Amino acid sequence: MRALEASKRLSRALFTFNPSYWRSLPSLLPSPDCHRSTADSNGGTCLLRSPWSVSQHRGVKVNASHVRPGNVIEKTGKFYQVIEAQHKQRGRGGAMMQMELRDVDTGNKISLRFGTEEAVERVFVQEKPFTCLYTESDIAFLIDSETFEQLEVALDLFGKASAYLKEGMKVSLELFDGRPLSARMPKRVTCTIKEIHVSTKGPTVTPRYQRAVLDNGVTVLVPSYLEIGEEIFINPEDDSYIGRAK
Structure with a gap:
């Protein structure tokens, strides 16, 4: 009965994320030696004693067309991180998903094809x-x-x-x-302009943007009215200027 009650409480916690459930779980869980997974037979942690381990080894079936880069999927007992997923048309053969995957254990990359409606096990991270x-x-x-x-x-x-x-x-x-x-990383980081490169070629009209070297050595385009020593916000994903930091 205690195992059944723990299972019910755990299921509710996984899908509601109610903190009170997590706090009460330890008192309900069985001893460390019970219900070990096959992977734990060599002395690993019992899944029931680690709520995150339980959720992490769970997944959800989705169509391959719903898989996105960064997702982790399971195939034939192995886990892969999706590096790239492209939707392709095969003429009369129908659509397919071409995926570049990275083996979570070895780091090796492979390329696989899935039908767009093919069921794929997406694992929670x-x-x-x-x-x-x-x-x-x-x-x-x-x-x-x-x-x-x-x-x-x-x-x-x-x-x-x-x-x-x-x-x-x-x-x-x-x-x-x-x-x-x-x-x-944050989508907005603070940097300081260390150098400004003014172009001496082209028209004499003041350009809207100028090249600036930041305190981390990265060269970006910033408005021409900015000066050396100013702090600015930069989007680290594409090195784009966001605005003055002060």
Whole structure:
């Protein structure tokens, strides 16, 4: 009866995200040695003792046409992160989805095709907030904003936006089975103009934009009325100017 009650409470918690359910779960869960998954047979954590592990190994069936880059899908017992998903027409053969996938375990990339209506198991991932402590070489050192646990991740997870990563910046990671899959930065970061490159070619009319070198070494286009030393907001995803910071 206790196992049945725990199962009901867990199901409600997973889909309502009511904090009171999570707080009451530990008192209902069975001992650590019960109901271990096959993957836990070598001493792993019992799924029932980790509500997130339960939800993370759950998924939802969706049509392949609904899969988006960044999603994690399961196929023949293996997990893949979707790098790219393109809708293609095969003439009389109907439409299909061409996907570039990355094996979560090995990092190897493969390309697979799915029918647009083909059922795909999309796995839930966890998004958690972190704070950047510092960067060194090609590694970012982060700290969990909730548990204060430190984590090292490759700067590649942030893509070209990693150039804007600074000490104390709030970021978020998408985790699968405790492993970081992707990282996101704020859509607006503060930078300082260190240099301005004024073009000496072309018409004498003052241009609307000028090239500016920021304190992180990135060159961007900014309005011509801005000067060296000014702080500005930049979108790190495309290096676009947003506005003055002050």
